[in-house]
Amino acid sequence: MSLRIREVVKRFGNLTALDGVSLDIDAGEFVCFLGPSGCGKTTLLRVVAGLEQADGGEVLLDDRDLIAVPARLRNFGVVFQSYSLFPNMTAARNVAYGLECRRWPKNRIAERVDEMLRVVELADQAQKYPPQMSGGQQQRIALARALAPDPSLLLLDEPLSALDAKVREDLRLEIRALQQRLGITTIMVTHDQEEALTMADRIVVMRSGRIEQVGSAHELYQKPETRFVAEFIGRMNVLPVEGGAEALHFAGHPLHLQRTTKDRTPAVLGLRPEEIRLSSSGGTEAPNRIPVRVRQSIFLGNITHVVLEVSDNAQPLVAEVHAGDDQPVTEGTMLQAELPANALRVLEWR
Numbered sequence: 001m002s003l004r005i006r007e008v009v010k011r012f013g014n015l016t017a018l019d020g021v022s023l024d025i026d027a028g029e030f031v032c033f034l035g036p037s038g039c040g041k042t043t044l045l046r047v048v049a050g051l052e053q054a055d056g057g058e059v060l061l062d063d064r065d066l067i068a069v070p071a072r073l074r075n076f077g078v079v080f081q082s083y084s085l086f087p088n089m090t091a092a093r094n095v096a097y098g099l100e101c102r103r104w105p106k107n108r109i110a111e112r113v114d115e116m117l118r119v120v121e122l123a124d125q126a127q128k129y130p131p132q133m134s135g136g137q138q139q140r141i142a143l144a145r146a147l148a149p150d151p152s153l154l155l156l157d158e159p160l161s162a163l164d165a166k167v168r169e170d171l172r173l174e175i176r177a178l179q180q181r182l183g184i185t186t187i188m189v190t191h192d193q194e195e196a197l198t199m200a201d202r203i204v205v206m207r208s209g210r211i212e213q214v215g216s217a218h219e220l221y222q223k224p225e226t227r228f229v230a231e232f233i234g235r236m237n238v239l240p241v242e243g244g245a246e247a248l249h250f251a252g253h254p255l256h257l258q259r260t261t262k263d264r265t266p267a268v269l270g271l272r273p274e275e276i277r278l279s280s281s282g283g284t285e286a287p288n289r290i291p292v293r294v295r296q297s298i299f300l301g302n303i304t305h306v307v308l309e310v311s312d313n314a315q316p317l318v319a320e321v322h323a324g325d326d327q328p329v330t331e332g333t334m335l336q337a338e339l340p341a342n343a344l345r346v347l348e349w350r
């Protein structure tokens with residue numbers, strides 16, 4: 001089912017947690033709310049779930065206004081960070097619980113529980129109690145419980161953050177595959193950008209109760225509309241520049257942009273680490289090439305992060321060198337860094 005959020009406002013006393021948020025989510029889409037702590041993502045999810053009353057705006061599920069519909073009548077599946085399973089009930093009873101509340105007939109409940117336990121690949125754990133299961137298994141049971149009543153929307157509130165790294169990675173892929181197989185419209189709250197990038201069709205970047213930008217992982221990475229998004233999604237070098245649009249300087253070195261705008265002057269440029277090209281010192285003067293000194297070389301397996309000093313008072317740049325590239329990246333080496341004009345993006349105007 002599709003969801004439309006229109007101008008939703010939520011206040012807690014003097015604090016405006018949601019400041020007129022509007023968003024359309026298509027049927028079958030997987031959307032992540034991503035943003036720093038306190039930006040309002042959980043509050044927005046709770047308003048959609050009906051667990052929090054909005055002070056203004058509309059939430060429409062396939063054009064039906066939900067604002068007056070209590071949470072228990074919304075038929076949404078919800079999974080929270082902490083497993084919230086009943087510890088004194090077996091896995092099977094936990095999954096059955098929501099169906100019993102909805103007064104499903106007994107024989108259909110048994111069938112559905114079997115089916116859901118198979119879907120999350122835990123049929124052999126049906127008679128175990130939550131404390132006898134791993135964190136990842138408990139979260140899969142919580143997922144089975146949320147999906148059992150065939151909800152019209154699946155809402156996930158940081159469902160993976162209590163799990164260790166390997167289990168989290170596996171479950172990301174499992175949840176995504178399951179969501180696609182069932183075609184269920186899903187919203188997940190996370191502050192982990194990698195999680196959002198790997199799971200979502202679209203990511204909603206939030207900041208201070210507002211939506212900063214909505215887009216696919218590619219769009220947000222390649223075309224961030226604000227400095228906040230540019231720095232929040234992936235790593236971004238931030239270059240303060242001086243001078244007019246025709247003659248920009250970064251740390252005293254001239255820089256050219258691919259396109260300039262007559263009536264606006266760039267103040268801050270952004271450049272992704274993988275766009276910086278390193279070469280040995282010397283050679284001819286080429287546009288956008290600046291001398292740098294390797295301060296640190298951080299080997300990360302397939303890539304190496306190279307921290308580059310430009311001058312005493314400029315923020316160092318970080319370049320990414322891939323395994324197999326043969327630039328000299330020993331600490332202390334002097335190099336030329338090319339900052340390609342077509343990769344420089346204006347993050348702030350004067």
Ligand SMILES: Nc1ncnc2c1ncn2[C@@H]1O[C@H](COP(=O)(O)OP(=O)(O)OP(=O)(O)O)[C@@H](O)[C@H]1O
Nearest residue numbers: 012015017035036037038039040041042043044191
């Ligand atoms: N019940 C509440 N009473 C008062 N203030 C609240 C309440 N719930 C949330 N807030 C405040 O509203 C703002 C948004 O909170 P919210 O939990 O939505 O943020 P978040 O983006 O989910 O952050 P986190 O990642 O830390 O969970 C915060 O400033 C928070 O302190």
